[in-house]
Amino acid sequence: MRLTDYLDKGTSLGPSAPCLTAAGESLSYGEVQQLSWRVARALARSGVRPGDKVAILSANDPMSFACVFGISRAGAVWCPVNPRNEAAENRELLDLFDCTCLLVQESFAPLVARIAGQLPKLATVVCLDGAFDGAIPFEDWLADVSAEPWQADPPDDTAMLVGTGGTTGRPKGVMLTGHNVETMTALTLMSYPFSPRPRYLALAPLTHAAGVLCFPVLTLGGEIVVMPAPDLGQFLALVGKHRITHTFLPPTLIYLLLDHPGLDSADLGSLRCLWYGAAPMSATRLEEAIDRIGPVLGQLFGQSEAPMMISTLSPADHFHADGSLARERFTSAGRPTPLTRVAIMAEDGTLLPYGERGEIVVRGPLVMPGYYRDPEATAEASKHGWHHTGDIGYLDEDNFLYVVDRAKDMIITGGFNVYSAEVEQALMTHPAVRDCAVIGLPHEKWGEQVTAVVQLHEGRTATEDELRATVKELLGSVKTPKAVHVWPDLPRSKVGKVLKTDVRARLTS
Structure with missing residues (x-):
């Protein structure tokens, strides 16, 4: 499936139904579909x-998200850019x-002015909601463009290019295909409660x-x-x-x-699934969320290279069959999804048995074909025929996956x-x-010293000895x-996400 197929499927269920809504105003499915045809034609004309x-x-x-479907109809590749990036990072990604074309809001005009001259391949800049020097106003760009059905055939199945964080050097471009997105979509529909015309609230960035x-x-004609x-x-x-049924929030x-x-006074009775993911969540606060928000919390685990659905913990999986809380699962990332193989690998490529810790590796149609124009990074990420996530974890005997750390965040202290x-x-x-946040800092005797930085609730206090005693009781002195x-x-x-590199820099400066 192409990205346009999700929109077209929803449109077939009712073109007048609301598709995209903000500030009390909606674009119907039919309107978004017509806009996608016009954007595709305008892209081709440019x-x-x-x-x-x-x-x-x-x-x-x-309007910006609607343009995604115009890009797909033109047979082009959507490159979502994080609006919170610094100018230099966006220049590097583009x-x-x-990128040959950039669709941008007027508020980012100063950023575009700083980087456009350093992007010789960028031929067209379109301002989505106003005008600024060097950009074509959106309405002018669409002037005299027909809203009749039209689309071009792409040369391959690449649908998206997603930038990875550049914290360890030059960022990489994750190539996601239509088949990757189709797999992710199918796994989402398999793994969580849905009914026709769900209503999804997007607070987190659409990028x-x-x-x-x-x-x-969209496949279910939802809003x-x-x-x-x-x-x-x-x-x-x-x-x-x-009457929102689905939404996503990171743990923070x-x-x-x-x-x-x-x-506690809000009306949340319509919620069927509040997804959480992108970072580990406190088991204590997860239990509080289930108690106060409802039995609707659903975890997902993935990464840009294998989006969203490596493993899942549905709302029902947070409970035992008798209705009691399955607290022992709260620190897990759920079970591997049906179309995804997950294993634990030692450094030499050996697959490890249940309970043993190693790198989490993945196979299946969810996994990217590679990094854009970076064969070395692609080969490194796919050693031994598996995609390497960079996460350390283990599978228990019930096939629940536990992510215990990023490989680079593991602390070795006194040989442990x-x-x-x-x-x-x-x-x-x-x-x-x-x-x-917990990191390891250099130590003459132990090699690394386990070091914690905590943020307390407003009005609460806790001494270092109290906090250390809490950990010692649960995990022991090491x-x-x-x-x-x-x-x-x-x-x-x-x-x-908490930036451990910044935490470490502050503690060692």
Whole structure:
């Protein structure tokens, strides 16, 4: 399936039904479909050929997301660009992707002015919601363009180019095919509760998980309610107003939601699935979320190279058959999905038995074909015939997957392996801890010293000895942090993940 097929499937179920909604105004399925034909024709008129790369730089916006389907109809490749990136990072990504066309909101005009001169392959810049020097206004670009059905055939199955984080050097471009997205969509529909015409609230950036989760919603003729900016009070109001059935929040936002004064009085009765993922979640706070939000929490585990659905823990999987909480599963990433093979691999390529820890590796149609124009990185990621996730974990005898750390975050202290995620889970059981990060710092005697930085709930206090005692009781002395620092906040990425590189830099500077 091409990306347009999800829109066309939804349109076939009722062209007048609302498709994309924001600020109380909706574009119907029929309107989005017609817009996609016009955008495709305009792209072709601007010289965009099948296989060319077209980027969108925009905050969450229905019109911007509608253009994704025009790019697909033109046979081109969608390059989602994170609007929170710095100018240099976006210049590097657009250059890496060989982008020939950029669709951008007027608010990013200063950023475009700084980088456009360094992008010789960028031939066309279109301003989606206004005008600025060097850009064609969207309405002018679409002037005299027919809304009659039209599409071009792509040269291959590449549907998206997704940039990986550049924290370890030059970012890479993950090639995702129509078959990858189709597999992800099928696994989503298999793994979570759905009924016709779901209503999905997109608070997180559409350039990330929130965007690709739109495709299964579209196949069922559902409505996508788009939030231009993250506002948890507005989020709670919109769930009730639009009778939202599905939404996605990273754990950091769920923690903030649990601390929001309006949560307990909000009408969340329509929710069927609140997906969480993108980072480990505290088992303690997960139980609190189930209690206060409802039995609707659903975990997903994936990465750009194998999007979203390597393993899943559905809302029902959070409970035993007798209705009691399955607390022992709360620190797992669920079970591998039906169309995905997951194994645990030693460094020499040997597959390990249940219970043994090693790198999580994956096979199947969910996995990317490779990195764009980077055969060396592709070969490294696919050693021994499996995709290497870079995560350390294990499978238990019931086939539940546990992610214990990123390979690069493992701490070796006194000859013992300590997994930072395990220590973080233990710290999060303390009622005063809102969030935390655990890293290893150089130590003359131990090699590395387990070190924790914690952020406390407002108005709460906890001493270093209390926090260390909490970990020691649960995990023993080897894994107990030798040092605990309390900070008012933790450095975070643009999508809310704690930046351990920044934590380490602050502690060693």
